[in-house]
Amino acid sequence: MRNSKKAIILLSGGLDSATTLAIAKKLGFDCYALSFNYKQRHMSELNAAKNVAKKLKLTEHKIIEIDLTQIGGSALTDSKIDVPNSPTKGIPITYVPARNTMFLSYALAWAEVIGSSDIFIGVNAVDYSGYPDCRPEYIEAYEKLAALATKAGVEGVGFKIHAPLIKLSKSEIIKEGLALGVDFSQTVSCYQANDMGFACGLCDSCMFRKEGFDSAGVSDPTKYQ
Amino acid sequence: MRNSKKAIILLSGGLDSATTLAIAKKLGFDCYALSFNYKQRHMSELNAAKNVAKKLKLTEHKIIEIDLTQIGGSALTDSKIDVPNSPTKGIPITYVPARNTMFLSYALAWAEVIGSSDIFIGVNAVDYSGYPDCRPEYIEAYEKLAALATKAGVEGVGFKIHAPLIKLSKSEIIKEGLALGVDFSQTVSCYQANDMGFACGLCDSCMFRKEGFDSAGVSDPTKYQ
Numbered sequence: 001m002r003n004s005k006k007a008i009i010l011l012s013g014g015l016d017s018a019t020t021l022a023i024a025k026k027l028g029f030d031c032y033a034l035s036f037n038y039k040q041r042h043m044s045e046l047n048a049a050k051n052v053a054k055k056l057k058l059t060e061h062k063i064i065e066i067d068l069t070q071i072g073g074s075a076l077t078d079s080k081i082d083v084p085n086s087p088t089k090g091i092p093i094t095y096v097p098a099r100n101t102m103f104l105s106y107a108l109a110w111a112e113v114i115g116s117s118d119i120f121i122g123v124n125a126v127d128y129s130g131y132p133d134c135r136p137e138y139i140e141a142y143e144k145l146a147a148l149a150t151k152a153g154v155e156g157v158g159f160k161i162h163a164p165l166i167k168l169s170k171s172e173i174i175k176e177g178l179a180l181g182v183d184f185s186q187t188v189s190c191y192q193a194n195d196m197g198f199a200c201g202l203c204d205s206c207m208f209r210k211e212g213f214d215s216a217g218v219s220d221p222t223k224y225q
Numbered sequence: 226m227r228n229s230k231k232a233i234i235l236l237s238g239g240l241d242s243a244t245t246l247a248i249a250k251k252l253g254f255d256c257y258a259l260s261f262n263y264k265q266r267h268m269s270e271l272n273a274a275k276n277v278a279k280k281l282k283l284t285e286h287k288i289i290e291i292d293l294t295q296i297g298g299s300a301l302t303d304s305k306i307d308v309p310n311s312p313t314k315g316i317p318i319t320y321v322p323a324r325n326t327m328f329l330s331y332a333l334a335w336a337e338v339i340g341s342s343d344i345f346i347g348v349n350a351v352d353y354s355g356y357p358d359c360r361p362e363y364i365e366a367y368e369k370l371a372a373l374a375t376k377a378g379v380e381g382v383g384f385k386i387h388a389p390l391i392k393l394s395k396s397e398i399i400k401e402g403l404a405l406g407v408d409f410s411q412t413v414s415c416y417q418a419n420d421m422g423f424a425c426g427l428c429d430s431c432m433f434r435k436e437g438f439d440s441a442g443v444s445d446p447t448k449y450q
Contacts, residue, residue: 066291071331073338091376098334101374105330106296109323113298138373145366149326151316154357 006030006116008107013048014189016122016165019177023164024120033061034107038068041076044197048188073097083191085202091130094191100133104142112152120162127170127208139163170212185221198225231255231341233332238273239414241347241390244402248389249345258286259332263293266301269422273413298322308416310427316355319416325358329367337377345387352395352433364388395437410446423450
């Protein structure tokens with residue numbers, strides 16, 4: 001029997017996904033977190049994901065290994081492409097082609113197997129780098145696809161893709177996370193964090209995070225290199 | 226610059242995907258084949274994929290390793306679930322949750338990286354097991370998603386998901402493949418083929434294949450166990 005209380009939460013180990021997980025917990029979902037070792041440049045985010053998952057006492061935390069260096073095309077999956085240390089025009093080279101589409105597909109598969117109809121993803125379309133797969137229209141299209149793609153969908157059980165942060169500013173996300181007891185010192189957002197999880201303070205992701213703490217009037221717990 | 230002549234072809238090693246590849250070649254595409262080692266029960270289909278790719282002299286054949294036993298939920302990805310040896314009611318247990326959604330996501334990522342707008346998939350909604358992710362409405366929804374999911378999509382370059390077999394019967398597919406010079410003796414369709422690629426002759430996939438050769442009036446080159 002399908003249990004409506006189970007939810008899959010995509011957990012990168014960053015600020016947004018940690019807050020998303022806390023929101024799912026608060027909503028009473030039985031949380032199954034899903035992270036990916038995709039040979040990303042900032043592998044230390046995975047340790048962050050483990051620590052966040054441990055603290056929040058989830059039902060399960062699955063880490064899937066996929067080698068996106070086989071596909072490349074991004075500063076995060078091709079070591080020959082540098083992470084920009086200042087803002088660039090348009091969608092930056094840190095964009096990973098179809099990444100959220102891949103991640104959501106695994107989430108969808110796992111949701112179907114455990115009988116869950118709810119998938120949470122911490123995308124944000126306000127203080128972000130313009131990645132196409134973080135926008136509301138993308139999430140809506142994925143929800144439609146999920147219904148058509150699956151046995152559960154054919155049987156009339158739809159899937160809800162929850163994106164609770166999508167319209168929040170970074171400072172609003174930080175305030176929400178703090179209210180829910182998220183320990184942001186555990187999270188890693190930096191695209192080129194070192195093995196210890198220390199941030200560069202220069203990349204897009206660091207800039208959004210820094211500005212978020214500033215504008216929330218909260219002291220920034222990030223460890224910088 | 227985007228080169229409209231490149232295409233990604235999902236190649237399982239079965240009869241349908243081999244024919245799809247031959248169709249893409251005939252249409253003049255520069256073919257990049259994509260296969261998956263997902264720890265599937267019928268791993269010998271991967272050798273078939275390699276042989277088919279070799280014979281057709283593709284530009285590239287990439288094999289991506291993903292461990293779908295971590296997700297399970299199907300007779301093809303969970304060794305504790307048997308492949309049915311006779312037809313079952315509804316969508317059979319050989320359905321792999323969200324498999325085509327995952328495979329198309331990798332194809333989409335690779336297409337974007339190499340500057341291709343064309344993805345071929347050998348799904349069929351006539352002589353098939355009722356898998357939801359083989360239907361025209363699914364393919365249409367994926368095409369819409371692809372446009373929203375990617376940088377290329379945002380920049381106005383859409384993606385076409387070609388499913389040239391979707392409305393053909395198995396015997397029509399076989400005739401088309403033969404006309405294009407596909408060597409079906411190289412292909413493996415069986416869900417429980419042995420390491421040598423010998424088929425069981427009993428599973429759904431074997432039944433559709435057998436009936437296809439029968440009804441096409443062509444001798445069946447399949448090696449049975």
